[in-house]
Amino acid sequence: MKKLKVIISGGGTGGHIFPALSIANELKAKVPEADILFVGAIGKMEMERVPTAGYPIVGLPVIGLPRKLSFKLFKFVWMLNKSMLRARRIVRDFKPDVAIGVGGFASGPVLKAASRAGVTTFLQEQNSYAGKTNKWLAKRVKKICVAYPNMERYFPKEKLVLTGNPVRQNLLSQVDKKEAYRFFGLDEGKPVVLVLGGSLGARTLNESILANLDLLDKEGVQVIWQSGKIYHNAILERFDGKLRKNIHLYEFLSNMDMAYRAADLVISRAGAGTISEICLLGKPSVLVPSPNVAEDHQTKNAMALVENEAALMVRDNEAVKKLFTSATELLKDKSRLEHLAANSLKMAKPNATVDIVNVILKELEK
Numbered sequence: 001m002k003k004l005k006v007i008i009s010g011g012g013t014g015g016h017i018f019p020a021l022s023i024a025n026e027l028k029a030k031v032p033e034a035d036i037l038f039v040g041a042i043g044k045m046e047m048e049r050v051p052t053a054g055y056p057i058v059g060l061p062v063i064g065l066p067r068k069l070s071f072k073l074f075k076f077v078w079m080l081n082k083s084m085l086r087a088r089r090i091v092r093d094f095k096p097d098v099a100i101g102v103g104g105f106a107s108g109p110v111l112k113a114a115s116r117a118g119v120t121t122f123l124q125e126q127n128s129y130a131g132k133t134n135k136w137l138a139k140r141v142k143k144i145c146v147a148y149p150n151m152e153r154y155f156p157k158e159k160l161v162l163t164g165n166p167v168r169q170n171l172l173s174q175v176d177k178k179e180a181y182r183f184f185g186l187d188e189g190k191p192v193v194l195v196l197g198g199s200l201g202a203r204t205l206n207e208s209i210l211a212n213l214d215l216l217d218k219e220g221v222q223v224i225w226q227s228g229k230i231y232h233n234a235i236l237e238r239f240d241g242k243l244r245k246n247i248h249l250y251e252f253l254s255n256m257d258m259a260y261r262a263a264d265l266v267i268s269r270a271g272a273g274t275i276s277e278i279c280l281l282g283k284p285s286v287l288v289p290s291p292n293v294a295e296d297h298q299t300k301n302a303m304a305l306v307e308n309e310a311a312l313m314v315r316d317n318e319a320v321k322k323l324f325t326s327a328t329e330l331l332k333d334k335s336r337l338e339h340l341a342a343n344s345l346k347m348a349k350p351n352a353t354v355d356i357v358n359v360i361l362k363e364l365e366k
Contacts, residue, residue, distance in 0.1 A: 004031045004364075005095060007119075009039040009110035010102035011046030014198060015126060015273035019353075020046075020102045021053050022166035023124070026357040037094055039087070041105040060086055062105045065132070080109065087113040098364060100124065101137060108133040115140035122360055126165050126272030128304045129297040130154035142363050145356045147272060147349070148304055163356045164349020165276035172280070172350075173257045180262035183255065184248050190220045191331045194263035196253075197228050202269050204319050205288060206231050210238060212324040213247070219328045222246045224262060226253045265331055267323065270302035270313075276352070278311070282345030284337045285311045286327055288319050310343035 008024055010016045020038065027034050040046035042059035050057040062083035066072040087109035091099070099114035099121045101107035107123075115121045121141040125134050128148040138144060138155045145163040152160060181188050197205040206227055209216075216223060225247060227235050232251040243249055253259050260266070260281050268274050270289040278285050287305065289298035305311035312330065314323050330336060349355075 004034040005097050006034055006036045007039055007091070007094060007096040007099040007110060007114065008036060008102065009099065010104035010107040011038075011040040011050075012044050012104040013271065014045065014049075015271040016102050016104045017046050017049050018168055018273050019124060019126060019166040020100075021050070021055075022168065022353045023100060023102070023356055024053075024055055026166075026353045027360075030357055030361065037090075037096070039090060039106050039110045044105070046104075046106075058090060060106045060109060062109060064105055083109040084113065088117075091117050091119065098122065098360060100360065101134065101141075102126075103131055103134060105133075108136065111137045111140065120364060122363075124163075124166075124356060125151065125155075126276075127297045127301055128272075129295055129300040131294060131297070143359050145359055147276065147352070161355075161359050162349075163359065164352035165272055166353040166356065167273065167277050167280050168256065169353075171257050171260060171277055175257050175261040177261055180258045183258045184224055184262055186222050186224075186248070186262060190222050190246070191264045192222045192224060192262050193327060193331070194224045194259050194266045194268075196226050196266065196268040196274060198269055198271060198274075202228065202288075202290065203231065204316050205267065205269070205323075206235060208288075208319045208323045209247075210235070211320050213244060215324055215328065216246060217244065219331075220246070221328060221331065223248065224253070224259050225249045226259075227251060265327060265337065267327060270298035272301055275301055275305065276349070279305075279344045279348040280350055282341045282348070284330070284340035284344065286323065286330065287311050287313050288316055288323060289313070291316045305344065305347065308343055308347060310340055310347055312340070 008020050024036050038050045038055050038057035040057050040059055041062050047059055060083040061079045063079050091113045096119050099119050101111040102124045111121050123134050123141050123144045125146050135154055143161055144155050144159045145161050147165040266278055266283045266285040270287040287302040289302045302313045306313050
């Protein structure tokens with residue numbers, strides 16, 4: 001296959017953007033002449049991250065469906081109609097051979113417009129609980145690449161392919177643990193917890209650390225802490241510019257390979273992308289699902305690991321009191337840490353990106 005025109009649509013969070021970029025990179029590796037266009041939502045993270053990764057992107061004015069009946073519902077319908085018209089124009093002008101939806105606001109209008117135009121379409125569902133957009137699009141697409149078994153609860157069984165979620169391949173670089181300790185200025189004799197609230201941050205995780213600084217000090221636990229863009233400056237003010245020696249605070253962690261390598265335990269939200277990374281690297285984890293996501297899908301993601309004894313879970317409303325008590329107890333139990341790590345590794349799908357691209361190319365060859 002020498003020429004291939006591809007639209008990849010979706011975004012909103014790193015959990016959608018990183019898989020989309022991984023798929024694009026693998027398509028380029030397999031079909032160097034591929035012409036790839038991203039379509040995202042105006043004002044969302046993908047409008048910055050995708051061009052940085054070297055791909056063109058156009059934006060739709062689409063917004064999320066409000067959870068309560070209000071004036072915002074009229075705005076949603078208005079923006080959806082505008083986005084549908086713009087999506088049809090994009091498909092007509094670009095003339096793609098294939099359109100891939102990875103979830104997020106923009107994927108609905110684009111995949112619908114593409115399928116109506118006779119373009120071969122695919123979905124990649126990252127979560128163990130299917131999102132509304134992907135469920136709505138399921139009947140129109142050729143194949144649906146999923147990360148968890150039993151997804152026939154949401155999608156036509158004959159369209160499902162269990163591939164796993166794409167992850168950032170640089171995480172697999174062979175980083176020496178001592179090098180990772182030096183990079184973050186860590187003490188090799190003390191345990192390390194990596195706290196991830198996503199690129200924007202997680203208020204509950206941040207508040208949980210701030211409420212347990214004395215416990216962490218007492219137990220000799222070091223923390224690599226990604227606070228997130230929204231909360232970082234406020235947290236610095238709370239410390240009055242004087243961080244404790246065991247606290248290593250970052251707005252955003254670029255060197256995730258180093259961070260994961262240094263960590264004895266990961267504390268995180270339960271986004272599909274982060275869970276896939278945790279499993280790929282075989283890290284023990286304590287997951288705190290966000291209550292602010294559609295249909296509580298993060299709890300369902302976390303439970304998929306908990307039921308396989310691959311992680312612990314703490315509810316968001318209990319985290320400030322219980323999270324770091326559970327974490328410090330777990331760090332003392334080496335056999336349990338190893339048990340969680342081994343089971344998380346069993347759930348990994350290391351070839352997810354290659355498998356997804358192979359599914360797409362195979363269908364196109366037909």
